[in-house]
Amino acid sequence: xxxxxxxxxxxxxxxxRIDVEVNGGxxxxxxxxxxxxxxxxxxxxxxxxxxAWLFTQRFCGVCTTVHAIASVRAVENALGLEVPLNAxxxxxxIIAAHALHDHIVHFYHLSALDWVDVVSALKADPAxxxxxxxxxxxxxxxxxxxxxxxxxxxxxxxxxxQLGIFTNGYWGHPAMKLPPEVNLLAVAHYLEALEYQRRANxxxxxxxxxxxxxxxxxxxxxxxxxNLDNEATLNMKKLYQVKDLLDGMMAFVxxxxxxxxxxxxxxxxxxxxYGKGVPNYLAVPDLPLDGKGTQFDLPGGTIMNxxxxxxxxxxxxxxxxxxxxxxxxxxxxxxxGDWTKHPWDESTDPKYGEWQDDGKYSWIKAPRFNGEVVQVxxxxxxxxxxxxxxxxTVRWAMKTLETAGKIAGAQxxxxxxxxxxxxxxxxxxxxAVIGEVALKHWQLLIENIKKGDVSIYNKPEFKGEQRGxxxxxxxxxxxxxxxxxxxxxxxxxxxxxxxxxxxxxxxDKGRMxxxxxxxxxxPVANPELPLEVLRTVHSFDPCIACAIHTLDPEGQEIARVxxx
Amino acid sequence: xxxxxxxxxxxxxxxxxxxxxxxxLLARYEFGxxxxxxxxxxxxxxxxxxxxxxxxxxxxxxxxxxxxPGELRLYRKAQLLRxxxxxxxxxxxxxxxxxxFALTLAGTDPGEVLLVGAIPEHVGMGSRLxxxxxxxxxxxxxxxxxxxxxxxxxxRVREPQAEVRPWWIAGREHVDS
Numbered sequence: 001x002x003x004x005x006x007x008x009x010x011x012x013x014x015x016x017r018i019d020v021e022v023n024g025g026x027x028x029x030x031x032x033x034x035x036x037x038x039x040x041x042x043x044x045x046x047x048x049x050x051x052a053w054l055f056t057q058r059f060c061g062v063c064t065t066v067h068a069i070a071s072v073r074a075v076e077n078a079l080g081l082e083v084p085l086n087a088x089x090x091x092x093x094i095i096a097a098h099a100l101h102d103h104i105v106h107f108y109h110l111s112a113l114d115w116v117d118v119v120s121a122l123k124a125d126p127a128x129x130x131x132x133x134x135x136x137x138x139x140x141x142x143x144x145x146x147x148x149x150x151x152x153x154x155x156x157x158x159x160x161x162q163l164g165i166f167t168n169g170y171w172g173h174p175a176m177k178l179p180p181e182v183n184l185l186a187v188a189h190y191l192e193a194l195e196y197q198r199r200a201n202x203x204x205x206x207x208x209x210x211x212x213x214x215x216x217x218x219x220x221x222x223x224x225x226x227n228l229d230n231e232a233t234l235n236m237k238k239l240y241q242v243k244d245l246l247d248g249m250m251a252f253v254x255x256x257x258x259x260x261x262x263x264x265x266x267x268x269x270x271x272x273x274y275g276k277g278v279p280n281y282l283a284v285p286d287l288p289l290d291g292k293g294t295q296f297d298l299p300g301g302t303i304m305n306x307x308x309x310x311x312x313x314x315x316x317x318x319x320x321x322x323x324x325x326x327x328x329x330x331x332x333x334x335x336x337g338d339w340t341k342h343p344w345d346e347s348t349d350p351k352y353g354e355w356q357d358d359g360k361y362s363w364i365k366a367p368r369f370n371g372e373v374v375q376v377x378x379x380x381x382x383x384x385x386x387x388x389x390x391x392x393t394v395r396w397a398m399k400t401l402e403t404a405g406k407i408a409g410a411q412x413x414x415x416x417x418x419x420x421x422x423x424x425x426x427x428x429x430x431x432a433v434i435g436e437v438a439l440k441h442w443q444l445l446i447e448n449i450k451k452g453d454v455s456i457y458n459k460p461e462f463k464g465e466q467r468g469x470x471x472x473x474x475x476x477x478x479x480x481x482x483x484x485x486x487x488x489x490x491x492x493x494x495x496x497x498x499x500x501x502x503x504x505x506x507x508d509k510g511r512m513x514x515x516x517x518x519x520x521x522x523p524v525a526n527p528e529l530p531l532e533v534l535r536t537v538h539s540f541d542p543c544i545a546c547a548i549h550t551l552d553p554e555g556q557e558i559a560r561v562x563x564x
Numbered sequence: 565x566x567x568x569x570x571x572x573x574x575x576x577x578x579x580x581x582x583x584x585x586x587x588x589l590l591a592r593y594e595f596g597x598x599x600x601x602x603x604x605x606x607x608x609x610x611x612x613x614x615x616x617x618x619x620x621x622x623x624x625x626x627x628x629x630x631x632x633p634g635e636l637r638l639y640r641k642a643q644l645l646r647x648x649x650x651x652x653x654x655x656x657x658x659x660x661x662x663x664x665f666a667l668t669l670a671g672t673d674p675g676e677v678l679l680v681g682a683i684p685e686h687v688g689m690g691s692r693l694x695x696x697x698x699x700x701x702x703x704x705x706x707x708x709x710x711x712x713x714x715x716x717x718x719x720r721v722r723e724p725q726a727e728v729r730p731w732w733i734a735g736r737e738h739v740d741s
Contacts, residue, residue: 040576040689048735051736055732058573058574058575061605061607064605101610109609109612109666153669154669190666198613198616
């Protein structure tokens with residue numbers, strides 16, 4: 001039995017630590033731990049609820065807009081405040097652009113190098129790579145000349161000893177299996193994805209008036225004045241810019257991201273057998289179609305035990321099935337006590353102790369839904385969509401399984417989605433669905449404005465005690481903010497974030513969180529190079545070090561992986 | 565185009581140094597159309613769009629280094645690229661060198677990079693800087709201005725001087741108030 005600790009000491013504090021015990025080349029036990037106290041909500045106490053979103057947007061530098069959206073929804077829910085349709089559509093477009101951006105960055109820039117051996121791309125025949133690419137997609141940049149140019153660039157880097165970003169990849173690892181041509185295509189798309197990251201960012205900048213921290217929200221609506229003929233406001237020209245950018249993103253998703261996922265899935269098909277973990281799923285509905293949040297373009301609900309027939313839908317911003325069933329347990333977390341409480345009743349009293357395998361070992365609380373451990377994220381979103389027969393989700397899911405199956409020469413059933421690679425496939429499926437639906441919301445916004453409706457804001461009214469919750473189905477999964485307001489000031493504020501649902505520790509009953517459970521049974525070929533552990537952890541797109549950013553330009557600390 | 569980027573979290577005391585310097589610069593100076601000054605928070609890998617296709621980028625952040633809190637350290641691109649990026653578990657790990665490497669490979673990296681770093685004293689929840697870091701805000705801003713002038717950008721001292729009032733301390737005006 002050996003023990004591996006992956007503990008990236010790249011900053012003062014605040015990151016995800018993963019410990020696994022390996023026996024006979026398989027993970028036998030696992031622990032997921034947040035290494036930073038996340039009591040950041042306390043900074044909101046006593047503040048004006050209308051400002052909360054500006055602060056919550058700083059909880060996390062990657063998920064800025066999602067915390068802003070959840071916050072205004074929570075305060076609006078507390079006040080029973082409806083928002084104008086225009087405000088809803090503008091928010092929806094920002095939500096969609098952010099999700100497109102986030103998912104593309106995750107696959108190409110964070111996790112692709114878990115599967116792609118960059119050095120192997122140097123051995124590829126660019127002509128063969130182009131022929132292979134043409135069989136999957138008509139993306140114009142997959143031609144022999146452009147692929148050759150990418151290969152030459154990488155070669156130049158390697159020869160100059162500048163491999164840089166890639167030097168920490170696990171090249172030559174026995175778990176790397178793609179042929180050189182596929183590796184070359186993946187590297188080319190890694191570079192191209194940088195451009196699409198920029199474009200999605202532009203959509204958020206146009207609508208949110210600034211990025212990465214948007215400025216256009218308000219409790220009660222948005223601050224984007226609308227006048228289609230005025231240069232200074234949201235006008236036709238800006239709206240068409242948004243449409244062009246969204247169209248371009250969608251093309252990249254269909255013609256690059258989709259075939260890449262199908263190819264990686266087909267060539268690593270054994271990874272559909274690992275990483276199932278906790279097959280209970282939670283997703284909330286999003287992209288509301290009315291001011292109150294009673295109709296949505298993306299469905300929400302719960303699925304238990306991987307059985308789609310157990311689907312129970314979450315139907316509105318008020319739904320008691322969600323409101324009454326979220327709780328957090330601190331039995332194994334570094335807080336004072338061992339309670340399980342509803343977010344409105346929680347406190348955040350840190351009590352740091354030593355790491356104890358059988359005791360407390362994380363700053364993350366363990367959220368539970370209706371008493372159950374649940375997994376959130378794109379896989380939950382896609383499975384809930386399939387269970388509720390959401391047309392775009394079903395269509396993209398089937399298309400993905402068919403295409404990957406064709407490349408693999410095997411029949412792939414939806415059951416394979418409960419896995420490490422299934423989470424990557426689901427993320428792409430969700431991205432494609434959001435890309436389509438975003439264009440619909442663009443159309444809805446234009447039609448509504450053309451009807452003469454230019455309203456963007458309803459005034460909030462505060463009195464006595466008001467409690468509310470706001471949820472948002474963020475790229476990484478279900479996010480909820482919970483607020484108690486007294487006489488116009490915040491009395492309590494709690495955020496239950498997606499990575500808390502997934503990265504949370506064991507609970508009072510000893511049940512593992514989703515990361516932990518998904519690691520058990522994972523293969524590990526070489527404990528010194530635990531690539532397979534990173535594959536499963538990355539498939540969730542972890543985002544827990546949500547706060548700080550001290551740089552280490554002198555590179556003093558490099559110890560991250562410890563195998564005992 | 566020259567970008568000045570303040571990195572860090574304004575809710576985590578000294579970690580908010582970069583955004584504090586940005587607020588200071590915007591209150592005290594006026595910049596030509598070729599200069600963009602932004603507080604980018606803690607974007608991790610999402611930093612890339614702010615680095616790409618710029619003639620020069622000046623970054624202000626806290627840094628790990630031997631020395632007393634508030635001391636400034638300057639780094640150029642070659643120094644930032646010397647230490648390869650490390651395996652990540654999350655997209656947050658600062659990502660500056662990752663972003664620079666990726667853009668260099670894509671051929672869209674900024675022409676010049678200067679990192680103005682301050683050694684932090686205390687990083688933990690809170691919206692104000694420790695005294696040592698507060699005292700470093702003006703010297704760091706001067707480093708930025710000096711670099712901008714060296715690069716030939718237009719920078720003028722604002723007359724009259726505006727008060728430095730970061731929203732996370734001073735609050736903000738509301739649409740309906």
